[in-house]
Amino acid sequence: MRRLLLPAMYVESIYHIDLAKLRARGIDTIISDLDNTLVPWRKNKINPALKPWLKSVKAQGFKVCLVSNALEKRIAYFRAELNIPGISFANKPSRRAFLQALTLLGSKPETTAMIGDQIFTDVLGGNRLGLFTILVVPLCDRDFFFTRMARLFERWVLRRLVKEE
Numbered sequence: 001m002r003r004l005l006l007p008a009m010y011v012e013s014i015y016h017i018d019l020a021k022l023r024a025r026g027i028d029t030i031i032s033d034l035d036n037t038l039v040p041w042r043k044n045k046i047n048p049a050l051k052p053w054l055k056s057v058k059a060q061g062f063k064v065c066l067v068s069n070a071l072e073k074r075i076a077y078f079r080a081e082l083n084i085p086g087i088s089f090a091n092k093p094s095r096r097a098f099l100q101a102l103t104l105l106g107s108k109p110e111t112t113a114m115i116g117d118q119i120f121t122d123v124l125g126g127n128r129l130g131l132f133t134i135l136v137v138p139l140c141d142r143d144f145f146f147t148r149m150a151r152l153f154e155r156w157v158l159r160r161l162v163k164e165e
């Protein structure tokens, strides 16, 4: 279980991910969470740096797809706005939506990275499939109560994992 909760990489934000390093590891596909990873939760505001970042990700040869637990209406908006495919109602950490994304992109788990801000959905779901998991610090702390409680538990898990290393 411990291994499944530990991200392969932990960075401050998507902009801190060393894309060349991912390429060097043979990674050709990036599956990303949406809320608090790419955009603040419940907001439609897009950071001016996000579109250029996605453009450079694609220019470097990565295939990209959103996998989100959010409603279809929200994901449809960002699919159009960001010009990338995306799966809603993902029910992470279930493997189903990740597998759907891999099929859609024609990618393999071993050459795919998963970026997200939550251990118990993004990292756990990605690790269950053998993806290269990247945890980022959440963009926005205005989450609903349940997520806040989950974060407290996440911090506790991370502290324990660090101690055990």
Ligand SMILES: [Mg+2]
Binding pocket: 033, 034, 035, 036, 037, 116, 117, 118
């Ligand atoms: Mg998130």
